[in-house]
Amino acid sequence: MSITPLAALSVHRAAPVFRGRIGRDARSGHYAVPHRYRLHLSTACPDGLRLAVGHGLLGLDADCPVTLLPAVPDCPGGGHSALRPLYEASAHHYTGPALGPVLSDDWSGRIVSTHAPDILRDLDRFPRTGRVSLYPRGLESVIEAVERMCAEGITQAAQRAGAAGADPAERAAALDVLLDTLGRLENRLAGEEYLADDRLTAADIELWVTLVELDTVHRCHLDASAVHRIAGHRALWAYARRMTAHPAFRSALDLDGISRRHQGRCRGLEAAGAAVQILDWASLSAAAEDACRR
Template sequence: MSDETEFIAAKNASTDGEFVRDATYINDRVVKGLEPGSDPVGEKIGEMRWPVEAGRYRLMAARACPWASRSIIVRRLMGLEDAISMGLAGPTHDINSWVFDLDPDGRDPVTGLHRLQEAYFNRIPDYPRGITVPALVDLPTNAVVTNAYQKLNFDMLSEWTDFHRDGAPDLYPEAHRDEIDELDSWIYPTVNNGVYRCGFAAEQGAYEKAYDELWASLDRLEERLATRRYLVGETITAADIRLFTTLVRFDAVYHGHFKANRSKITEMPALWGYLRDLFQTPGFGDTCDFPQIKEHYYNVHRDVNPTGIVPKGPDLAGLLTPHHREELGGSPFGSGTAPGPIAEPSERVPAGHRAE
């Protein structure tokens, strides 16, 4: 959903001013074992199973959104570009929907959609909840299959294996799944969602509670990453992707816009080195568009920033400076390989939109 919609829902749902994220999604899955071209199996939306089928689905995303950025990174690291195409919405929108205003005539070139909302209505007329990215759209019907980002990402890792590139990494290794899930159990509410709980708090007490929990967790992560290159094991995992999309937005957006301002990530040595390490890894920094990220938060969140003025800073060139994290051991992809250059011109972040 748009963050404006989330904020309105939060004010209605909470009696103490705390931001409450609407986490109700269309939980359909795309799985192996079903005949390509077949209809989904199941009778209830949210519990249906769709067949893995190259070319059938389009990932609708927005570089501005951290949840969508996770899916963009997973798709690129696993080499699923030829199997699952991608449409990119622009960074600003109204309360109704993300809009494909980056494309000619304001329409996604594959689906012809102007608003992502149309794909939701094609599946559920007058869909009553927020219009979120990422969303997977069924091209034959132009209807949303799922917007449950965590399950969507898991399916790209575990169900689309026949279409993974040679050398694709194991981002959710069996030996570390419990540890990855345990980390997510506190990083998600206090860090990923914690910055939103700070920014959208409607009462001082709710803000201070979220702020304290955020910094307790960031201090905990700073200590953890002082002695290890990645969050879990010796290679990049899903845990790193989940944390990266928050950290890379922190100094540019969350520090000021969301009042998460005890410190900047550049002032925390381990987290700053870790962020630079990931940013310089193919699949991470090359998917980040900072003007879009800043325009989204500062322009769309008029409850937080009434003027809509987008700050010129900060200088993000430091993301490209040496990090020396390789001295801690490990390697980004283990026995796998890095993804190659982005082949599709429309998926490349424009020059001047990166940390240059």
């Protein structure tokens, strides 16, 4: 089965998006068989962090190994040198950036997918004992709704609210969207351990990663008043603490890598909110690690 990039190289030297899918049997070309596929990701990247947590929850270390990429790309102009052979084998005369995350096929030496949401759904198809499911039947619409809320109502809204040089009215409106979204998620989590059907699903991965980014990256560009209002959602941040205590979440959290990636990419202005940390993620991780040892 050949893989065709959906977005070919442009004058902007953008990386093509590969969206091959892993099916449930040999007829799909790429089917869910152990020891054939490999994940290449950086846990400093939100997409990579999502995949790392999902991979850990599914227990796929032996069946689909992970190759970790550095937090800061090591190629001029972006991209990872370790991924270049895969891109060159998968896209004819490829000269653009070799970006992660990537799901590759060890049998062919080519890329299956660079589309993180597809990859996580396909990992959920791998045969395994225990049958933890990140996308249980009947909960697809709930998970998709959470994904939209996190992308549009938190991440994009936080970026607009902290945009340097933006119109103050636009920043205020974006902050209102952010706070409204956090409030709706707060209400959903009141008295609940998880977001959907009292079980851990991909929705929880999505929200936890989004909250990590909100506190470690986007907060740095917000004023102190905004951060205090964000921190006031007690159920939401208590939920973030609980998720961080889970081994699959805790082991994937690379705070130093997230900081280095942010410093290497961000050209925005630091605001007073940078000094108002909502959660002490490092202490949470250390405390959970100590509890596991006892």
